[in-house]
Amino acid sequence: MDGSTVRTFAVPAVADTLGRPLHDLRISVTDRCNFRCTYCMPKEIFGPDYAFLPRSEVLTFEEIERVARVFVGLGVEKLRLTGGEPLVRRDLPVLVEMLAASRRPDGTALDLTLTTNGSALRRLAGPLAAAGLQRVTVSLDSLDDAVFSAMNGVDYPVAKVVDGIAAAVEAGLGPIKINMVVRRGINEASVLPMARWARNEGLILRF
Structure with missing residues (x-):
């Protein structure tokens, strides 16, 4: 049996509490983030002294691949x-290449995607695509630097995220979806500018 073969199991496909088959698996590859978004990892909680998981407790690439293969054998089609x-x-990209080598029981490729804040996408879009990643979803809450900073808790230029999205488009990681969280009193005025920008760039904006 080669490294890409998926073993099927003589058990029912994995399902939710209502008995519906689950075909998507989300894999958190790290608990760390370079942003401190107010709705996700607010700096008041995730400050300099916050105790993240010891690196020895984070799954290795080999362990992640093993878990993914088990779930693919149980009917999961998208990672x-x-x-x-x-x-x-x-x-x-090494992990992406490992996961991209897996196949469904019928021999077809898995649907392999990634959700990111886009801060490192300009540098990594090409290598990720070359490794086998198919699509990306980018979290972006405003095109205005001040509003963007108020939402993500750090001083990071929107232009760098936009450049990363452009790099992802060029690398073929589309259709690209943009996730926008809207908070009253902070970024609701950014909704229409974001919608116009996404439409002009051929991106899928979601709230």
């Missing part, structure tokens, strides 16, 4: 890599 921020995990 989504998340975090924290997955792109802060060192050598992530």
